[in-house]
Amino acid sequence: MNNDIFIKVSLDAAIKKYLLFRNKKDASLASDFLVYVICMLIYIYSETDILNPYINRQNNGEDGFRNNLGKFGLQPAKINKFLNDLEGYYETDHYNKVNRLTKNEFFSYLQEDIIDMFLAKASSTNLDCTKYKEFENLLFSPNTTNEIRRKINEYVAVDSWAVINYYKECLYKKEHEISFKQIKNNLLSYDVYDVFGITKDNLEVVNQETLDEINRSIYGYFNINPISFNAKSRLAKEVEALKAPKFRLSSQSGKTNILIFLVIFSATIIVGIVLGVIIMGRL
Numbered sequence: 001m002n003n004d005i006f007i008k009v010s011l012d013a014a015i016k017k018y019l020l021f022r023n024k025k026d027a028s029l030a031s032d033f034l035v036y037v038i039c040m041l042i043y044i045y046s047e048t049d050i051l052n053p054y055i056n057r058q059n060n061g062e063d064g065f066r067n068n069l070g071k072f073g074l075q076p077a078k079i080n081k082f083l084n085d086l087e088g089y090y091e092t093d094h095y096n097k098v099n100r101l102t103k104n105e106f107f108s109y110l111q112e113d114i115i116d117m118f119l120a121k122a123s124s125t126n127l128d129c130t131k132y133k134e135f136e137n138l139l140f141s142p143n144t145t146n147e148i149r150r151k152i153n154e155y156v157a158v159d160s161w162a163v164i165n166y167y168k169e170c171l172y173k174k175e176h177e178i179s180f181k182q183i184k185n186n187l188l189s190y191d192v193y194d195v196f197g198i199t200k201d202n203l204e205v206v207n208q209e210t211l212d213e214i215n216r217s218i219y220g221y222f223n224i225n226p227i228s229f230n231a232k233s234r235l236a237k238e239v240e241a242l243k244a245p246k247f248r249l250s251s252q253s254g255k256t257n258i259l260i261f262l263v264i265f266s267a268t269i270i271v272g273i274v275l276g277v278i279i280m281g282r283l
Contacts, residue, residue: 006057007065008083010090014038015054031148033093033107033156037086040114040138044121045071072124074117082113102155108162111139115167119174132171139163186211188232192218192239 006012014034021029029035041050045068053065069079089106096102118135121127137144140153141164153160186208190200196218203211219226222238 004057006054007062008087008090010034010086011083013090014086015051019051031152033089033110033152037110037114041069041117043135043138044114044117045069069117072117072120074120078113078116082110082117085109085113103158104156105158107140107156108158108166111163112166115139115163115170119170123174136164136167139167186215188215188218189236189239191243192235195239195242 006015014037017026017029017032017035018038020026021032021035038050049068049071050065053061053063053068055061056064066076066079069082070076085106089104089110092104092106096104122132137146140149140157142150142153142160143164144150144153153163157163187203193199193203193214198214206214216226219231219235222235224231224234224238228234
């Protein structure tokens with residue numbers, strides 16, 4: 001590769017296009033997606049963060065660029081993904097122009113990468129709530145107030161709703177991060193818990209140890225090894241059978257209800273002790 005190329009051919013081309021656009025030497029670049037990507041990086045970080053490593057590319061410029069993208073906590077793997085997606089977009093765009101095609105899957109992938117960067121900054125700096133809506137409107141989606149971005153989105157995106165749906169999903173996860181932080185990794189289907197009368201509210205107040213005990217009790221009731229390769233699929237089938245009218249829990253011996261009650265009861269005691277310690281510590 002040419003030593004003068006900055007990290008990736010696509011990134012080098014994107015920055016050069018941005019500089020032409022910024023210096024008002026090519027107005028047609030206003031709708032160029034590569035220019036948009038650089039503008040969004042500058043929006044999230046700063047022009048200094050993005051351009052200085054490029055200007056000093058012969059003096060550890062790549063390390064500087066990567067460090068700047070990670071300044072808000074973005075993981076190195078996501079930085080690599082962004083660079084690879086940018087290269088993928090660049091190559092696909094070239095192929096599309098030669099073959100008179102329009103759809104480019106990396107169009108959405110890159111915006112998802114940009115969303116990850118923005119939310120990393122939001123978590124690190126406590127952005128004003130108005131910034132979330134402002135950022136959303138800058139995305140290529142059917143919801144944006146910018147008519148040009150709406151049309152380009154319809155023309156290029158494989159799924160015109162993919163980006164905005166990803167953003168809203170990320171916001172939802174961010175808003176519910178505290179409630180589900182300890183239990184989200186090992187949650188079974190809510191249909192499973194519902195059969196045993198366990199609500200989402202019940203699950204929010206238990207700690208990881210108690211959740212694991214609940215899960216083991218449920219698997220144990222059906223004589224399923226929880227670490228077997230098909231444990232979840234077997235559990236789903238058993239629960240479906242149990243939901244049938246003739247197999248309602250109320251018609252059972254009561255063993256299951258008592259078992260789950262004891263687990264929930266012990267969880268309540270644990271939560272009570274924790275709350276007690278917190279309250280006493282404040283007195």
